[in-house]
Amino acid sequence: MRHLIKTPLLLFTFFILIGCTKTPSSSNKGKLNTIAFYNTEDLFDTQNNSKTKDYAFTPNGGMQWTEERYQLKLKNIATVIAGIAGDDGPAIVGLAEVENRQVMEHLINTSPLKKYKYSFVHYDMPDSQGMDVALLYRPKVFKPTSTASIKIDFKDKAYSSRDILQVKGELRGELVTIYVNHWPQRIQTRRGRADDSKLRAAAATLRREINKQQAADPKAKIIVMGDFDTEPRTPVMQQVLKATGRPNPAYNEELFNTHFLLYVNGLGSYHSRGDFMMVDQIMISKSLIDEQGGCNTSVDRQVFMIRSLLSIPLASIKKHHAAPITAIYTWAASLITSQYISRCVRLSAK
Numbered sequence: 475m476r477h478l479i480k481t482p483l484l485l486f487t488f489f490i491l492i493g494c495t496k497t498p499s500s501s502n503k504g505k506l507n508t509i510a511f512y513n514t515e516d517l518f519d520t521q522n523n524s525k526t527k528d529y530a531f532t533p534n535g536g537m538q539w540t541e542e543r544y545q546l547k548l549k550n551i552a553t554v555i556a557g558i559a560g561d562d563g564p565a566i567v568g569l570a571e572v573e574n575r576q577v578m579e580h581l582i583n584t585s586p587l588k589k590y591k592y593s594f595v596h597y598d599m600p601d602s603q604g605m606d607v608a609l610l611y612r613p614k615v616f617k618p619t620s621t622a623s624i625k626i627d628f629k630d631k632a633y634s635s636r637d638i639l640q641v642k643g644e645l646r647g648e649l650v651t652i653y654v655n656h657w658p659q660r661i662q663t664r665r666g667r668a669d670d671s672k673l674r675a676a677a678a679t680l681r682r683e684i685n686k687q688q689a690a691d692p693k694a695k696i697i698v699m700g701d702f703d704t705e706p707r708t709p710v711m712q713q714v715l716k717a718t719g720r721p722n723p724a725y726n727e728e729l730f731n732t733h734f735l736l737y738v739n740g741l742g743s744y745h746s747r748g749d750f751m752m753v754d755q756i757m758i759s760k761s762l763i764d765e766q767g768g769c770n771t772s773v774d775r776q777v778f779m780i781r782s783l784l785s786i787p788l789a790s791i792k793k794h795h796a797a798p799i800t801a802i803y804t805w806a807a808s809l810i811t812s813q814y815i816s817r818c819v820r821l822s823a824k
Contacts, residue, residue, distance in 0.1 A: 508559035526604030552587035597623035655700025677714035
């Protein structure tokens, strides 16, 4: 939950993965698979859950969360997701801040998303506000083989937050593992310093899982996505998680952060108080960009910005709850092509 949004501006984060095959295809193009992450910003139903702090999202609560507003938010999120990958729709979408299985059912059955016949993976997670992560997928393209909800190992055992969602499956016949994250927010100490210990705990938990996979299979194809509440150049990301902007396959233990260069160039995924922050990111294992690891091509990454065109005061937008429920938006895009990554790999290897 991002309380500091001051403008109706969100970023939809995704990249296009060129299909990986063990033998080169005759066209050398492969299949385009759009893989996305989206923080839905409090996708709650209108019912009060006595086990969580969601009363604000009821008709009589602080957000005055009526059925009409809930349905409008569902429709606009469905419209955004359906619009990012042409006529086919994205293959896989990681979601954050969804309340429960019911809202996921409502979302996949909302037009224009309904026509794609999405399925999803969801677990109820121990977040006090009732916010979970989930994974949408097109069954014709991606077939889950196993799922798990991985608890973060916090030092404070009384503290709980969203788990890390792990989904293993076949993406057009290739085994991949996807991790969907929504890490806890940093807190301020009494001295005004930022405390990132909970972020470090999340990064360490995820890194241990990745280490297990890479020890068993150094060529494991891994995709990590989420809202990390920290940016690509921080020690949490580069040292604890070992996610960098270095695509060189020689450093095969590292994850390649597909949003690193976008961040360096001043772009972000979250806008607050005049500042762009790249907290929503997608990372991939080096086996997905190294041709020796089985891919015909590398990765295209696109970041799409959704900008509200509503001519109403920001206070009203906050009351209606941020950009996902606005009815009008435009797209602005930044694109880094697979040719760039291929060039980086060649230069880094020299």
